Amino acid sequence: MAALAPAPQAVQGDESHLPKAHSWRQWLDREAWRKTIIAIPYLWLLFFFIAPFLIVLAISAGTSQVGIPPVIWKSTFPFGTLDNYVFLTQDDIYWQGYLNSLRNAAISTFFALLIGYPMALGIARASSTWRNVLLLLVILPFWTSFLLRVYAWIGLLGNTSWFNRGLTSILATFFPFWVTGDHIQMMNTNFAVVLGIVYSYLPFMILPLYATLEKLDRTLDEAAMDLGSKPWEVFRDITLPLSLPGIIAGAMLVFIPATGEYVIPSLMGRGDSPMIGRVLADEFFQNRDWPVASAVAVALLAVLVIPIMIYNFFQAREARRSAS
Amino acid sequence: MKRRPYFLIFALIFGYAFFYVPIASMIFYSFNKSRLATVWGGFSTEWYGKLLDNQQVLDAAWLSLRIAFVSATVATILGTMAGMALARFARFRGRTLFSGLVSAPLVMPEVITGISLVLFFIALNGMIGWPTRGFTTITLAHITFSLSYVTVVVQSRLASMDRAVEEAAMDLGSKPLRVLFDVTLPIIAPAIIAGWLLSFTLSLDDVVITAFTNGPGSTTLPLYIFSKVRLGVTPDMNALATIIVVLVGSGVAIAGWIMHRADKKRERDVQMAIAANK
Numbered sequence: 001m002a003a004l005a006p007a008p009q010a011v012q013g014d015e016s017h018l019p020k021a022h023s024w025r026q027w028l029d030r031e032a033w034r035k036t037i038i039a040i041p042y043l044w045l046l047f048f049f050i051a052p053f054l055i056v057l058a059i060s061a062g063t064s065q066v067g068i069p070p071v072i073w074k075s076t077f078p079f080g081t082l083d084n085y086v087f088l089t090q091d092d093i094y095w096q097g098y099l100n101s102l103r104n105a106a107i108s109t110f111f112a113l114l115i116g117y118p119m120a121l122g123i124a125r126a127s128s129t130w131r132n133v134l135l136l137l138v139i140l141p142f143w144t145s146f147l148l149r150v151y152a153w154i155g156l157l158g159n160t161s162w163f164n165r166g167l168t169s170i171l172a173t174f175f176p177f178w179v180t181g182d183h184i185q186m187m188n189t190n191f192a193v194v195l196g197i198v199y200s201y202l203p204f205m206i207l208p209l210y211a212t213l214e215k216l217d218r219t220l221d222e223a224a225m226d227l228g229s230k231p232w233e234v235f236r237d238i239t240l241p242l243s244l245p246g247i248i249a250g251a252m253l254v255f256i257p258a259t260g261e262y263v264i265p266s267l268m269g270r271g272d273s274p275m276i277g278r279v280l281a282d283e284f285f286q287n288r289d290w291p292v293a294s295a296v297a298v299a300l301l302a303v304l305v306i307p308i309m310i311y312n313f314f315q316a317r318e319a320r321r322s323a324s
Numbered sequence: 325m326k327r328r329p330y331f332l333i334f335a336l337i338f339g340y341a342f343f344y345v346p347i348a349s350m351i352f353y354s355f356n357k358s359r360l361a362t363v364w365g366g367f368s369t370e371w372y373g374k375l376l377d378n379q380q381v382l383d384a385a386w387l388s389l390r391i392a393f394v395s396a397t398v399a400t401i402l403g404t405m406a407g408m409a410l411a412r413f414a415r416f417r418g419r420t421l422f423s424g425l426v427s428a429p430l431v432m433p434e435v436i437t438g439i440s441l442v443l444f445f446i447a448l449n450g451m452i453g454w455p456t457r458g459f460t461t462i463t464l465a466h467i468t469f470s471l472s473y474v475t476v477v478v479q480s481r482l483a484s485m486d487r488a489v490e491e492a493a494m495d496l497g498s499k500p501l502r503v504l505f506d507v508t509l510p511i512i513a514p515a516i517i518a519g520w521l522l523s524f525t526l527s528l529d530d531v532v533i534t535a536f537t538n539g540p541g542s543t544t545l546p547l548y549i550f551s552k553v554r555l556g557v558t559p560d561m562n563a564l565a566t567i568i569v570v571l572v573g574s575g576v577a578i579a580g581w582i583m584h585r586a587d588k589k590r591e592r593d594v595q596m597a598i599a600a601n602k
Contacts, residue, residue, distance in 0.1 A: 033500055033501060033504075034413065036405075037405045037408055037409050037413075038405075038409040038413065038416055038422070040402060040405055041402045041403070041405045041406035041409065041426075041471065041475075042406075042409075042418070042422055042425075044402055044467075044468070044471070045422075045425040045426065045468070045471070046425070048441070048444075048464060048465075048467075048468040049425055049428065049429065049468060050425070051444055052440035052441050052443065052444030053440050055440065055443050055444045055447050056436075056439060056440040056443055059443055069446065069447075069450065115335070115338070115339055115342065116339075118331065118332055118335030118336075118339075119335055119336055119339040121332055121335075122329070122332035122333065122335055122336040123336070125329065125332060132584070134336065136577065136580055137340060137343070137344075138343075139576075139580075140573055140576060140577065141343050141344075141347075143522075143525050143572060143573070143576040144347075144568075144569050144572045144573050144576075145528070145529045145546070145565075145568055145569065145572065146529055146531075147529065147531055147546050147549055147550060147553070148350075148549070148565040148568060148569055149346070149347065150553075151350070151549070151553050151557070151561065151565055152346035152347050152349065152350040152565070153346045154553065154557055155346065155349060155350050155353065155557045155562070156345075156346050156349055158557060160360075160363065161349075162349075163349070199342065199343075199346075202339075202342075202343070252431070253431070256431045256433065257431070257433055257434070259433065260433020260434065260435050260436060261433075262434065262435050262532050263531050263532060263550070266554070267550075267553055267554065277433065277434075277435045277532075280435050280439065281435060281535075284439055284536075290443065293439060294439065294443070297435065297436045297439050297440065300433065300435070300436060301432075301433075301436055304433065308431055311431060312424075312427070315427075
């Protein structure tokens, strides 16, 4: 077909080999079309993603003042100051905030992996009819409101709920020396925050894990079994190492947003040991201290740059692999 | 010698109980007669009735729906363009930055996006008198983070699509724009619809970025719920939550089923076309 006429080649993709457009019409057909499709979302993101971040960077180098706007810069070079960042290192609340966040995020990531991995493996090994149903059941909570799912747990954890009472009486039967009273204080503890994070972000752990586990070559398992490996050894030596990209993707997708989490610690956590997201929001909304709030944001991003880069590195490697 | 993977079955049962028991409990207690949210006092639907009389809830819901509709639509258009650019144009200036920009909002903690957008909007308003904080700023913020999700969905659909169909249309003399509207867009339509639905629910659900970018008098439904939930669990919140969860849940399930069926039908059509040409 293509040999019959000097038909235009695929216009999309790399076009450097094509002759330059000769007429305005051709230019419109080929070049303008292509440029528009790139330029519009590009400009949008530069304007609404990069520019705002530069503003935060600028404000974090300013000094707070009473007035509008509540920030002022030095009038002489270098115009900014690092005072706000120095301040972050001096007040315990910021250190504690970052440490609380990193610790809660790490613990949550660990438990999400512990619960999510066997689930993902179970889904990947299920028959194809079951697999679709099970996957939909994982995705469904991801689509329904995040806030309401957290709210549902608040209902269960409260001191008077059937869940709390039931759990208390079960624990009291088996560990009478440990549990006293008719309820366990679960709300407004770090336990509640970790539980809330695991619950909310579990789909983000399961879906990338499932995507890797589903692609694994089962004949490797059979070969290992034939050579005398026990099921546990097959898992340890084959399944687990091969699913490492999925583990890393899932762990980062839980860890990164969990570190900056604001809603869950606000609703379920202790007021006296806030996570950094809540510190940032309080600094902005209650103290109206823009420069410090901005510095907290920039420092949080600096803390998360390494996990974000790990995530991007593995994503890019996966993309290259599936392309080749 | 095939053993049933009892451990995996147990893990699945535990996991799905973990997912669904809290939601089921919440739905159950929304029919509670008692004013105390956690003590069962008989069956009643009075909280649902009270909800319909609550003008604050209705206003917040209407505002949320309008914001979600506008932001999902704009984000879908922009995200589809970005997805095409990334999937089809192998090389252009600034491609690395562009793909970084697209994926950054996916992992960026919401508090950072929220504070940078609100400070940007305030600065912009100081310079050119636009935008006013409220509907406009919330919508602009929602478009910006939803765009990335649409891009990912569209890009992966385009990557798995058979390029030969587009090339055939062009060999037969179609102009690029015609190919786009007659071939490419219909084929990636399920991804575009999925992207729109995803943006819509993300916008309808967002608390943090909305809390930063909202203005006086523009309380969305999640912000209303957030402020109520801080005070504790109440039966009318259970009722409101149940309505939202059931609506969204059934919407997603139906959409998933329709798309699954459309995919199946197309596969069948392709098979039959191949068989007919033999």
